[in-house]
Structures are given as structure tokens and as C-alpha cells.
Amino acid sequence: MKRLIAYLLVCCPMLLPAQNTSNLGIDYFADLGVNPGFKLFLDKPLKTEITYDTDEKLKVSLISQQVIRANLIGYYNIENYSAIAIIPELLLRFNNAKSSFVELGFGIGYHRSFLDAVSYVVSPDGSIQIQALNGQHSAIALFDLAVGKNPNFLNKSIAWHIGLSAYLRGPYNSSVLLGIAPNIGISYVLKKKSHAH
Amino acid sequence: MRINLIGIVCCLLFSACNEKISMGTDVRDRFFVEIDNALLPVVVKGNVASKTFLIILHGGPGGESSIYEEFRLFEDVESNTAVVYFDQRCSGASQGNCDLQNLEMADYLNDIDLLIEILAQRYGDDNSIFLLGHSWGGSLAANYVLSAERQAKLKGCFVVDGIHDFSQYIDQVRTMTNTIGQSQIDAEINKETWQDHIDNLAELSGEESSDISSANRIANQIESLLLDSLDSPDIKLQDVVNYYFFSSYEIFSSSTNTLVANQGLFDEYSEFDISNELFKIELPIASYVGKFDFVAPPYYAQEIRDRSQSSSIDYELFEKSGHSPMINEKIKFNQKVNAFIAEHK
Structure with missing residues (x-):
């Protein structure tokens, strides 16, 4: 299982056609605003469009990118449970000439909760057995909005961002459960990118 | 290297599971009950060594139990008794199956049976068990003790601001x-x-x-x-912060569960009427209500007092309370509960 998670995180984005450089990033991810956690992600741009300023030749005014991202999210609720989620995500990123950027993302993935407790499991015949609690498997849909700054986005750099993730987790008691998580973090360009204009 | 790092992260997240059973005077144990794929969290807090347990049935339908624990509403009771806070199915932080189409009050009564059985399995079968239901939980408690077989499992029952007849x-x-x-x-x-x-x-x-x-x-x-007209609640800012940020309360799951449980139980609950069966109650019963409770008017507590056949009825109208006397008059409420338990355990 651990090897599979590692494979999905590390290898899948690299299998995509290499069009641009990848970003590796980490966010502090606060599930429900308070449950501490982290989001590790790896970006791979699928398509990049650069708009140049018409008045000043060669001056970039906007970069828009379609990005695929692999997310590994883990968080811990002090009284409830810890959880991990693995979520491939598609992003739209807009980076302007002043190096500010906005990202909008949507992903669907897998959520797994873990509980440090025992459960008294009542079988249909009424007998009761004690079992370690395995937590829950559920599907999760993630919506991301982030804004940030990439100080020197045409070259290599560390960019910072803040954002808000909203997610829908289901089924949860036959219902879809809403969650929110503020994020703050950095990303790093793995390979220096060269632009030929 | 990357695989190792991820492995370490996963190991930290995969917490070890162990059964913790405490027998002291200041205990906080947490475990779960799983039935029909519904997963119900249970916290046992207080004086387990007393071998006396008070099961709290929270309000709702679809409320949650952590509010009673985190705001220390039974603080003085916990000194003498083990208070059992549990989230009912489709309530609070409970998870798993919540079959709206087949959700019935009977499921909730069966869950109480099982909880009592599990308490006996964990802490011994020589314990004294009391039931305390508030609001919707009061309706459940009154319904539960209509059965002689179920009364035999309890030493006494508190019905607090419950409704047992929606026709009125x-x-x-x-x-x-x-x-x-x-x-x-x-x-x-x-x-x-x-x-x-x-x-x-x-x-x-x-x-x-x-x-x-x-x-x-x-x-x-x-x-x-x-x-x-009401006594001000003894609630500190620290309690509020703790409740929202560091307790088992989950705002979204609780809200979702409240909506779900209300939807699933509304038809049955709005026709709920056991007024003609209250005479079946023979165990010691406490019927408490706030004088200014418009949600479950004092009429209902008075009916339980007047109609039950209990050998010991403790009726109390909390003069400076609304729908939750354990909030408005916490000290008096705890004293009443302690006295009733001491008399009947």
C-alpha cells in the first residue's frame, strides 16, 4: 500500500508528456480550520500559454497554465481521527507580469480515516466482538483556490501562496460531508526553465 | 529515500489501536460501538470506580453529546458517577450507515440496549446504570422505560425537557x-x-x-x-474555544447529521404519543423541566409525574431555566442528579 502511494505520488506526474518544469510544494493544511495537517504536492504543467505585452516587445503580461497535480494530504483531529487523502487534481494557473498568481483546481480522490480506538462490533446475531477500529474509506472531491506570489517566475524560484480548499466527502452517513481547509505554503521549481522568445 | 519518507508519514498517521479500560475516579475513556455499519463514538468520563454509570441521551434528533461534556454540564456528577456521553446514530460525530428510509426510534432504543451490554462487558456486570435524556433524548428515555424488561436494566431514569405527545x-x-x-x-x-x-x-x-x-x-x-428571567450560563470563553477547536465536535458532520436525522425521523417523531403508556413506568424516575421551556413545555414533565406508576418520582421545575436547565442552573441540576443517583443506585 505504501509503495503504491509512493508510486502514485512520485511517478504518475512524470509519465505525462514533459512540456514544462514541475513544481514540488508543501502546504500547512488545516482541516476544518483547526485540525493540523500537511499537503504535499507535485505539479506538472500540461499546457502553457504566454501572452506578451503588445506595446513593449518581449515583455510577458500573462502566463496561463493547465496543470496536473498529485496531492497527498494528511491531517490530525485531536479528538476524532487522523486521515490521509490522495487526490489527483487539475489546475488552472494565471501568473501575471507582476508575478502574482491565482490557481483554481478541482480533483477527485480517495480519503482514508484512521482512529486510535477500539470498536465493539455487534454482529447480526447479537454477539459483540472487540476490534481495532480501521476508520473509513471514502471518495473525496477537492476544490482549491489559491493566490500567491512567484518572485521570479520566468526563472527558477520559490513561490509562496495562501488558499482555501473545500472538499466534499462521501458517503458519510449516506450523505455528502462538506469540509474546508485553509492552506499556506510554498512550492519550488524542480528544474530551471528556459524561455525562448 | 522518497518511499521511506512517505512510509514514515503513513506510519505516523496509522496510529496504533489499543483498548483502554480505566477503573479510576477521574477517567476519560473513548471507544466506539459499531452496529448495522453505524459507528457511534462513546466517551466514559468521571468516577468509574463508583461502578455507577449515567448514560446521557443528547437532544436532536441529530444533536450531539460533546456539548454536554465540553461545557462541563455534568461536572459535579462526574465526581461521583461515570458519565457516558455517546453520539446516537446519524448524530454528532457518528459515522457509517444512516439509512434514512428505514430510520426509526426503535433503532435508537436498541442502541441503548447494546450500549448497556457493552458497558457491562467493559466495566463489569455489577454496575448501576442510570439513563438521562434531554429534549429529544428525553423522548427516547421515556420511550425506553415503557418496557419492563428495559426498566430492569436500570436503577433509574431522568427525563429532562422531553416531549412524549406531539398531539398536544x-x-x-x-x-x-x-x-x-x-x-x-x-x-x-x-x-x-x-x-x-x-x-x-x-x-x-x-x-x-x-x-x-x-x-x-x-x-x-x-x-x-x-x-x-433565566440564570446566566456558567460558560467561559475557554470552553467555547475548546469546543469548536479541540473537542470531538465537528461542525460539518454535526450539521449534516442534524439535517439527515431530522429528515429521517420527522414523520415518526411528529406523531409520537406515548401519553397513554406512561403508567407502565415503575422504576424510579426524575422528571425535570425549565419553567420557561417553550420548546418542551412543563406540561410534559407534569404528565410524567402524574401518570407514571413509579415508586419514586422526583419532579422539579427549574425556576430560572429554559429548555436546558443543566446550562441555566447547572449547580442545582447537578445536585439534583447526584442526590437522585445516591438514593437509588
Whole structure:
């Protein structure tokens, strides 16, 4: 299982056609605003469009990118449970000439909760057995909005961002459960990118 | 290297599972009950060594138990008794199966049976068990003790601000609102708001089940008009912060569960009427209510007092309370609970 998670995180984005450089990033991810956690992600741009300023030749005014991202999210609720989620995500990123950027993302993935407790499991015949609690498997849909700054986005750099993730987790008691998580973090360009204009 | 790092992260997240059973005087144990794929969290807190357990049935349908624990509403009871806080199915932080189509009060009563059985398995079968139901939990508690077999499992039962007959509900809320509302209007206190509530209740015929929801909504709003008549809750900022940020309370799961449970149980609950069966109650029973409880008017507590056949009935009208006397008059409430348990355990 651990090897599979590692494979999905590390290898899948690299299998995509290499069009641009990848970003590796980490966010502090606060599930429900308070449950501490982290989001590790790896970006791979699928398509990049650069708009140049018409008045000043060669001056970039906007970069828009379609990005695929692999997310590994883990968080811990002090009284409830810890959880991990693995979520491939598609992003739209807009980076302007002043190096500010906005990202909008949507992903669907897998959520797994873990509980440090025992459960008294009542079988249909009424007998009761004690079992370690395995937590829950559920599907999760993630919506991301982030804004940030990439100080020197045409070259290599560390960019910072803040954002808000909203997610829908289901089924949860036959219902879809809403969650929110503020994020703050950095990303790093793995390979220096060269632009030929 | 990357694989190792991820492995370490996963190991940290995969916490070890162990069964913790404490037998002391200041205990906090947490475990779960899993039935029909519904997963119900249980916290046992307080004096387990007393071998006396008080099971709290929270409000709702679809409320949650952590509010009672985190705001220390049974703080003094916990010194003498082990208080059992558990989230009912489709409530609070409970997870798993919540089959709306087949959700019945009977499921909740069966869950209480199982919880009692599990408490015996964990802590021994020589314990004294008491049941305390508040609001919707009060309805459940009254319903639970109609059965002689179930009464035999308990030493006593508290019904606090419960409703056991919805056929009388709108009339009772209306009568109480008219009486107290008119006195407030005469005293020129919130005249327009009281008149609106009186007028709105007058329009409810009771023919539609939604009329009960409307009456219940108005009753909840009225309590905020009477804050001067109620004792101020002993709730500190630290409690509020702890509740929202560091407790088992989960705002989204609780909200979702409340919606779900209300939807699933509304039809059955709005027709709930066990008034003609209250005579079956023979075990020691405490019937408590706030004087200014418009949500579950004192009529219901008085009916339990008058109709049950219990050998020991402790009726109390909390003079400075609304729908939750354990909040408004916490010290007195805890004293009453402690005294009742000490007498009957």
C-alpha cells in the first residue's frame, strides 16, 4: 500500500508528456480550520500559454497554465481521527507580469480515516466482538483556490501562496460531508526553465 | 529515500489501536460501538470506580453529546458517577450507515440496549446504570422505560425537557406563549415580537405536520426574549474555544447529521404519543423541566409525574431555566442528579 502511494505520488506526474518544469510544494493544511495537517504536492504543467505585452516587445503580461497535480494530504483531529487523502487534481494557473498568481483546481480522490480506538462490533446475531477500529474509506472531491506570489517566475524560484480548499466527502452517513481547509505554503521549481522568445 | 519518507508519514498517521479500560475516579475513556455499519463514538468520563454509570441521551434528533461534556454540564456528577456521553446514530460525530428510509426510534432504543451490554462487558456486570435524556433524548428515555424488561436494566431514569405527545404540542406552546407573552406585552417588553409570536402560533392548526416544525421554531426563538428571567450560563470563553477547536465536535458532520436525522425521523417523531403508556413506568424516575421551556413545555414533565406508576418520582421545575436547565442552573441540576443517583443506585 505504501509503495503504491509512493508510486502514485512520485511517478504518475512524470509519465505525462514533459512540456514544462514541475513544481514540488508543501502546504500547512488545516482541516476544518483547526485540525493540523500537511499537503504535499507535485505539479506538472500540461499546457502553457504566454501572452506578451503588445506595446513593449518581449515583455510577458500573462502566463496561463493547465496543470496536473498529485496531492497527498494528511491531517490530525485531536479528538476524532487522523486521515490521509490522495487526490489527483487539475489546475488552472494565471501568473501575471507582476508575478502574482491565482490557481483554481478541482480533483477527485480517495480519503482514508484512521482512529486510535477500539470498536465493539455487534454482529447480526447479537454477539459483540472487540476490534481495532480501521476508520473509513471514502471518495473525496477537492476544490482549491489559491493566490500567491512567484518572485521570479520566468526563472527558477520559490513561490509562496495562501488558499482555501473545500472538499466534499462521501458517503458519510449516506450523505455528502462538506469540509474546508485553509492552506499556506510554498512550492519550488524542480528544474530551471528556459524561455525562448 | 522518497518511499521511506512517505512510509514514515503513513506510519505516523496509522496510529496504533489499543483498548483502554480505566477503573479510576477521574477517567476519560473513548471507544466506539459499531452496529448495522453505524459507528457511534462513546466517551466514559468521571468516577468509574463508583461502578455507577449515567448514560446521557443528547437532544436532536441529530444533536450531539460533546456539548454536554465540553461545557462541563455534568461536572459535579462526574465526581461521583461515570458519565457516558455517546453520539446516537446519524448524530454528532457518528459515522457509517444512516439509512434514512428505514430510520426509526426503535433503532435508537436498541442502541441503548447494546450500549448497556457493552458497558457491562467493559466495566463489569455489577454496575448501576442510570439513563438521562434531554429534549429529544428525553423522548427516547421515556420511550425506553415503557418496557419492563428495559426498566430492569436500570436503577433509574431522568427525563429532562422531553416531549412524549406531539398531539398536544401546538396547544401547549400556544397556551404558554399567550400567558407569558401577554404579561410581557402588558409590561411593554418586546411588545411587537411577542405579538408576532402569538399571532403566528394562532394561525397553526396542527393539521399539517409542518405546523409542529413552525411551533418548535417559534418556541426556540422565544427563549431569547426571556434571558432576564433565566440564570446566566456558567460558560467561559475557554470552553467555547475548546469546543469548536479541540473537542470531538465537528461542525460539518454535526450539521449534516442534524439535517439527515431530522429528515429521517420527522414523520415518526411528529406523531409520537406515548401519553397513554406512561403508567407502565415503575422504576424510579426524575422528571425535570425549565419553567420557561417553550420548546418542551412543563406540561410534559407534569404528565410524567402524574401518570407514571413509579415508586419514586422526583419532579422539579427549574425556576430560572429554559429548555436546558443543566446550562441555566447547572449547580442545582447537578445536585439534583447526584442526590437522585445516591438514593437509588
